[in-house]
Amino acid sequence: ETGVTQTPRHLVMGMTNKKSLKCEQHLGHNAMYWYKQSAKKPLELMFVYSLEERVENNSVPSRFSPECPNSSHLFLHLHTLQPEDSALYLCASSQEQGLDGYTFGSGTRLTVV
């Protein structure tokens, strides 16, 4: 384990379901991130939280809703998703702006049916 834990590892959900992805870090980092990874495409930055405040929101559809209750936990709430939202969702954490690099979790493989 890298110090960033994501659950669940796999998730299959219908388009009308509501589910949440969870990320937890025990590294003492103060910034956390959600990225979307689709095959043969660059990683897409979705949200950034620094000291529990959202500092980046990259035009992500409102069916994705992040939550950062404290500096160790990050959630991504999902509702009424589309099949094209199927992807690997990666959580990462860093100290400050991440100029020393990020630590990633193993991801949640999401399939929308």
Next chain:
Amino acid sequence: AQSVAQPEDQVNVAEGNPLTVKCTYSVSGNPYLFWYVQYPNRGLQFLLKYITGDNLVKGSYGFEAEFNKSQTSFHLKKPSALVSDSALYFCAVSRTGGFKTIFGAGTRLFVKA
């Protein structure tokens, strides 16, 4: 705007031979450059970074990368490839003053025994 290009979807190399994975970038100001590796069913792992100083940066697992400012490139290299190096490699760029680290689409390295 920041951007990263990895021109090769896949690189094939024989075990024991040198390998190069290419990356070019575009960013205003001085770049912070990174390489990450992703093994199957895992998140990205930090390999190395360039911030300032020597153009040749050494990282984990015997990898190194060469920063070339005039060509805006940051190619990943290893003198002698191992089968276990087979994975997906991502180049990334960031800059001071923001939380956006931009990743390339990744290059799959296949090392044949």
